[in-house]
Amino acid sequence: MGKTLAEKMLATHTEKGKASAGEIVDASIDLLMVHEVLGSRIIPILKEMGVKKIWDPTKVLVVNDHWAPASDTQSAEIHIRNRQFVKEQGITHFCDVNCGICHQVLPEMGLVKPGDLVIGSDSHSTTYGAFNAFSTGLAATDSALILATGKCWFRVPESMKIRIKGQLPEMVMSKDLILKIVSDLGVNGANYRSIEFHGPTVESMSVASRMTMCNMTVEAGAKCGLMMANDAVKEWVTTRNPSAQWTPVAPDKDAHYVADIDIDLDAEPLDPIVALPHSPANGKPVSEVEGLHVDQAFIGSCTNGRLEDLEIAARILKGRKVHQDVRLIITPASQETYVDALRAGYIDTFLSAGAVFTNSTCGACIGGHLGVLGPGEICISSTNRNFRGRMGHPDSKVYLASPATVAATAVKGVITDPRRLI
Amino acid sequence: MMSTSLKPVRGRAWLFGDNVDTDQIIQGRYLTLLDYSEMAKHAFEIPRPEFSRNVRKNDIVVAGNNFGGGSSREEAPRVLSQLGVGCVLAQSFARLFYRNAINIGLPVLMIPNVTHSVNDGMTLDVNIIKSAVIIKETGETLSGQPLSRMVLDILQAGGAVAWFRKVKESRK
Ligand code: SF4
Numbered sequence: 145m146g147k148t149l150a151e152k153m154l155a156t157h158t159e160k161g162k163a164s165a166g167e168i169v170d171a172s173i174d175l176l177m178v179h180e181v182l183g184s185r186i187i188p189i190l191k192e193m194g195v196k197k198i199w200d201p202t203k204v205l206v207v208n209d210h211w212a213p214a215s216d217t218q219s220a221e222i223h224i225r226n227r228q229f230v231k232e233q234g235i236t237h238f239c240d241v242n243c244g245i246c247h248q249v250l251p252e253m254g255l256v257k258p259g260d261l262v263i264g265s266d267s268h269s270t271t272y273g274a275f276n277a278f279s280t281g282l283a284a285t286d287s288a289l290i291l292a293t294g295k296c297w298f299r300v301p302e303s304m305k306i307r308i309k310g311q312l313p314e315m316v317m318s319k320d321l322i323l324k325i326v327s328d329l330g331v332n333g334a335n336y337r338s339i340e341f342h343g344p345t346v347e348s349m350s351v352a353s354r355m356t357m358c359n360m361t362v363e364a365g366a367k368c369g370l371m372m373a374n375d376a377v378k379e380w381v382t383t384r385n386p387s388a389q390w391t392p393v394a395p396d397k398d399a400h401y402v403a404d405i406d407i408d409l410d411a412e413p414l415d416p417i418v419a420l421p422h423s424p425a426n427g428k429p430v431s432e433v434e435g436l437h438v439d440q441a442f443i444g445s446c447t448n449g450r451l452e453d454l455e456i457a458a459r460i461l462k463g464r465k466v467h468q469d470v471r472l473i474i475t476p477a478s479q480e481t482y483v484d485a486l487r488a489g490y491i492d493t494f495l496s497a498g499a500v501f502t503n504s505t506c507g508a509c510i511g512g513h514l515g516v517l518g519p520g521e522i523c524i525s526s527t528n529r530n531f532r533g534r535m536g537h538p539d540s541k542v543y544l545a546s547p548a549t550v551a552a553t554a555v556k557g558v559i560t561d562p563r564r565l566i
Numbered sequence: 567m568m569s570t571s572l573k574p575v576r577g578r579a580w581l582f583g584d585n586v587d588t589d590q591i592i593q594g595r596y597l598t599l600l601d602y603s604e605m606a607k608h609a610f611e612i613p614r615p616e617f618s619r620n621v622r623k624n625d626i627v628v629a630g631n632n633f634g635g636g637s638s639r640e641e642a643p644r645v646l647s648q649l650g651v652g653c654v655l656a657q658s659f660a661r662l663f664y665r666n667a668i669n670i671g672l673p674v675l676m677i678p679n680v681t682h683s684v685n686d687g688m689t690l691d692v693n694i695i696k697s698a699v700i701i702k703e704t705g706e707t708l709s710g711q712p713l714s715r716m717v718l719d720i721l722q723a724g725g726a727v728a729w730f731r732k733v734k735e736s737r738k
Contacts, residue, residue, distance in 0.1 A: 283640035
């Protein structure tokens with residue numbers, strides 16, 4: 145029987161070169177990304193394991209991003225530990241607090257290419273599936289084991305195929321599409337599975353839009369979200385890592401899928417979607433919540449803090465003002481995004497509109513700093529999770545939406561369909 | 567590392583619903599706490615603020631579908647094991663929580679319909695190896711699919727780190 149993307153990608157990383165859904169395989173890792181979890185949890189585990197030297201200091205990326213720059217003495221201590229570890233171990237790839245969010249900086253550094261097996265100590269490591277790589281999140285103990293051995297066991301996931309064709313209407317973004325997909329699947333609709341995205345819509349998508357979709361597959365419980373390499377990805381990888389050798393991976397024609405889903409955006413045009421508290425799978429067309437007052441609007445995170453996200457927000461905010469009852473906070477996904485936005489004039493637009501523009505960090509997304517919500521507050525956010533208490537006080541509420549919907553809402557002070565502001 | 571023998575667990579049930587995500591188990595804002603006993607004071611702070619004060623050794627967390635969805639944070643099973651929770655029974659688990667719990671040596675069993683039969687505070691006898699639960703108050707027996715050999719090996723060793731050291735020792 146033919147092989148899916150997940151099976152093929154895992155197979156090339158096993159000793160026997162084989163992997164079939166349901167089987168447990170031992171695979172060699174191409175790259176491990178760790179962030180603050182390194183200092184807080186992984187280093188103590190490595191000590192307990194008696195590991196003095198890690199398996200390969202050239203295959204690890206360390207990022208200080210969740211509380212960047214440090215928000216308190218504890219995160220400062222974690223950062224100190226990470227810096228020391230990087231030095232002691234001679235780790236090649238290190239991003240300190242001036243780089244940005246792990247899932248954005250890793251691809252920017254050219255550290256993922258088609259066919260790779262990339263693991264991160266963070267659930268949104270599914271993001272790199274956009275680059276035709278097998279990538280998933282694991283936690284501290286598994287990361288420690290990988291640091292020690294370069295290997296990890298995986299249960300080869302069953303795959304679901306989602307084929308998408310048709311155009312996204314103006315002001316409707318890939319975020320709306322993935323919110324709709326996650327809502328249709330449910331929070332555990334893809335638990336333990338790989339989601340393969342196919343079809344012309346995905347084929348013609350920008351790298352940024354693809355990353356948003358793969359990023360959020362984990363909100364349906366998926367182990368990974370995988371895409372074929374399109375031209376944009378090929379160009380990205382060639383520019384960012386010119387010397388690398390790679391071959392795109394495609395599934396076999398007769399590969400087996402546990403589910404087959406077709407989405408036709410021309411036959412059924414997509415509306416902007418808003419996911420109501422407290423679940424990313426609570427997506428509803430924006431019309432159902434239009435007019436709801438918000439206290440804070442947030443654009444940022446590894447889901448939607450990239451240049452195209454800031455571009456659409458700038459288009460909406462140009463010549464307009466953020467509503468007096470709302471604070472709009474914009475946090476770019478990386479320092480590179482920051483510089484690009486600066487050059488493109490977006491930051492000028494944001495500041496003139498009355499927004500707060502911060503350095504790149506996870507910050508508000510995890511309720512860490514730079515935009516934590518107080519009791520009873522309502523936030524519309526371009527992030528990926530609206531669990532109770534995710535962005536601050538347990539009694540705050542988060543509505544997830546695209547950057548366009550967030551920007552339009554910031555202007556009006558109430559949840560607004562961005563198509564009204566074209 | 568907490569060492570978990572796979573002896574039967576007897577404890578009181580703490581009942582939870584479906585889709586208890588990792589922020590309900592331990593909120594992101596506590597992740598910079600380096601001391602697990604400090605962090606554990608905030609376990610289940612949102613859904614059951616009294617949990618960390620009242621939980622006793624070997625108490626059992628009982629939940630519906632998709633327990634532990636969301637973040638990869640290993641701190642979620644950690645704070646439970648720190649507080650002495652003997653095992654977690656749920657109708658189903660999110661994949662990262664399941665793997666993390668086993669890695670740190672906290673037994674997790676998938677028991678169909680468990681929330682239908684168990685009430686909060688009931689006393690349960692759980693046989694981890696057989697994946698079987700006896701409810702003391704009603705005498706009802708529930709069972710799920712037994713854990714795989716590999717998972718049992720890791721749990722028996724007391725978690726993935728202890729298991730790694732055992733494997734390393736045996737190769738010397
Ligand atoms: S931006 Fe938010 S979702 Fe992304 S890695 Fe940071 S905390 Fe996680």
